[in-house]
Amino acid sequence: MKGASLAARAAVPVALLVAWQAAVGAGLLSKDWFSSPAGVVQAFRELNDQGILWGSVAVSLGRAFLGLFLGGLAGLATGIAVGLLRGAETALDATIQMVRTLPHLALVPLFLIWFGIGEESKVALVALGSFFPLYLNTFKAIRGIDPKLIELAKVQKLSRFQLIREIILPGAMPGILVGLRYSLGTAWLSLIVAEQLNAQSGIGFLTMQARMFAQTSVIMACLCLYALVGILADVLVRSLEKSALKWHPSART
Amino acid sequence: MASQRANLKLAPAPLAHGGADARPLAVDVRDLRKAFSGRTVLKDVNLAIHQGEFVALVGRSGCGKSTLLRILSGLEADVTGSVTSDPSFSYVFQDARLVPWRRVWENITLGDKGSKADRRTRAKAALEEVGLSARLDDFPVTLSGGEAQRVAFARAILNEPKVLLLDEPFGALDALTRMQMQALLMALHRRHGFTALFVTHDVEEAILLADRILVMAEGRIASAHDVSLPRPRQRTNPKLLPLRRGLLSELGVPDE
Numbered sequence: 001m002k003g004a005s006l007a008a009r010a011a012v013p014v015a016l017l018v019a020w021q022a023a024v025g026a027g028l029l030s031k032d033w034f035s036s037p038a039g040v041v042q043a044f045r046e047l048n049d050q051g052i053l054w055g056s057v058a059v060s061l062g063r064a065f066l067g068l069f070l071g072g073l074a075g076l077a078t079g080i081a082v083g084l085l086r087g088a089e090t091a092l093d094a095t096i097q098m099v100r101t102l103p104h105l106a107l108v109p110l111f112l113i114w115f116g117i118g119e120e121s122k123v124a125l126v127a128l129g130s131f132f133p134l135y136l137n138t139f140k141a142i143r144g145i146d147p148k149l150i151e152l153a154k155v156q157k158l159s160r161f162q163l164i165r166e167i168i169l170p171g172a173m174p175g176i177l178v179g180l181r182y183s184l185g186t187a188w189l190s191l192i193v194a195e196q197l198n199a200q201s202g203i204g205f206l207t208m209q210a211r212m213f214a215q216t217s218v219i220m221a222c223l224c225l226y227a228l229v230g231i232l233a234d235v236l237v238r239s240l241e242k243s244a245l246k247w248h249p250s251a252r253t
Numbered sequence: 254m255a256s257q258r259a260n261l262k263l264a265p266a267p268l269a270h271g272g273a274d275a276r277p278l279a280v281d282v283r284d285l286r287k288a289f290s291g292r293t294v295l296k297d298v299n300l301a302i303h304q305g306e307f308v309a310l311v312g313r314s315g316c317g318k319s320t321l322l323r324i325l326s327g328l329e330a331d332v333t334g335s336v337t338s339d340p341s342f343s344y345v346f347q348d349a350r351l352v353p354w355r356r357v358w359e360n361i362t363l364g365d366k367g368s369k370a371d372r373r374t375r376a377k378a379a380l381e382e383v384g385l386s387a388r389l390d391d392f393p394v395t396l397s398g399g400e401a402q403r404v405a406f407a408r409a410i411l412n413e414p415k416v417l418l419l420d421e422p423f424g425a426l427d428a429l430t431r432m433q434m435q436a437l438l439m440a441l442h443r444r445h446g447f448t449a450l451f452v453t454h455d456v457e458e459a460i461l462l463a464d465r466i467l468v469m470a471e472g473r474i475a476s477a478h479d480v481s482l483p484r485p486r487q488r489t490n491p492k493l494l495p496l497r498r499g500l501l502s503e504l505g506v507p508d509e
Binding site for chain 1: 326327328343344346348350352353354355363364392393394408
């Protein structure tokens with residue numbers, strides 16, 4: 001049953017790939033505009049042979065993780081502080097919400113002036129993009145803790161530290177992980193935008209070079225790379241969720 | 254006054270002190286008032302419970318009985334009057350209120366300091382008392398309602414509290430489970446000798462369990478009734494019927 005449904009669901013994408021390949025082969029689609037699936041595979045092979053494929057992926061991943069680490073950690077820490085302390089909420093939340101209404105990608109010109117066209121501006125843009133989802137979801141998750149459990153903590157005479165360790169942080173974990181997933185998404189998107197502007201290395205650099213030489217096959221290969229890394233990151237966080245949420249009712253179906 | 258303790262009828266026992274009991278007080282409430290945003294919920298409540306006594310608090314919903322319990326546990330503040338209660342207490346909620354992401358043994362020792370091995374051993378002993386030792390390492394989501402409430406009782410007796418505050422602990426259980434849990438509570442009370450203040454709206458349950466039944470109405474303790482029948486009590490015991498009838502009519506539910 002499951003195999004049959006998988007085949008049924010794969011039918012359309014496979015048909016599209018075949019039709020695409022056939023259309024390019026028959027000359028219906030110009031190779032200059034639209035490379036074929038075989039062309040994309042060929043581009044991968046050539047990039048690999050030139051020894052620049054994995055190096056570029058590694059450079060892009062490095063930028064994304066550094067930015068995600070800095071911005072995500074800041075978002076998590078701020079979210080926890082604002083979630084736990086009314087004073088921090090009063091002082092910070094309104095400001096953060098105001099800044100959030102500004103699409104962070106609109107800050108690219110400023111970032112180029114502030115940080116230059118090197119690595120710093122890219123990492124800064126990724127960090128800024130990663131900050132908000134983790135901040136918002138952590139804050140919301142902490143405030144969303146069942147007040148009945150806070151009451152329980154009170155009659156069980158838990159210390160403030162025990163309350164945070166036993167109730168608040170584990171209870172907020174599902175929300176925090178959702179935030180991490182969103183942060184991964186915006187981090188990756190920010191990276192792609194940053195790399196399009198100016199890059200001397202990385203997947204974005206490959207794309208820019210390919211554009212200059214009108215190599216649509218290489219551009220499409222790079223798109224595939226972006227997509228693959230995005231999917232892998234999502235799978236990673238989902239498996240993290242699964243192992244962290246063993247207690248959750250949805251984990252035992 | 255001692256004669257009234259043997260009286261199963263509606264003759265009111267003294268409110269402030271349960272007869273000529275020589276035991277020291279575990280709970281002493283005087284002239285307690287509590288209002289929520291202008292609405293008075295408790296009006297001059299006086300209550301004295303001796304150590305080891307099992308007191309049931311019955312009343313219709315909204316009469317203030319749960320509020321009184323929450324004040325004794327420190328969950329509600331901003332009251333007038335004086336409340337003296339033994340600081341060594343445990344609270345049992347209507348829902349078992351287990352922490353979903355902590356295993357059964359971690360729930361039982363919630364808030365306890367001490368090494369992991371030590372906490373686990375103590376949790377095991379408490380869990381054995383409630384007849385659930387096989388579930389030590391399970392997550393709460395795998396427990397039935399009755400099992401979860403057993404875990405809550407294990408948590409409540411863990412540190413040998415002097416006072417147990419119980420807020421309709423069996424209210425959400427089915428009839429059969431409830432009977433088992435009532436027997437369990439009686440066994441725990443016999444073994445540990447804690448003072449119990451048991452809030453319920455079930456008159457029959459109050460008669461089965463309590464030494465003294467207090468009826469609350471409109472924010473006051475309206476009457477008190479001693480139940481001196483030896484335990485275990487049979488719910489079909491005809492001697493209990495007059496008390497049952499009297500309590501029900503006082504609560505506005507005439508028993509045909």
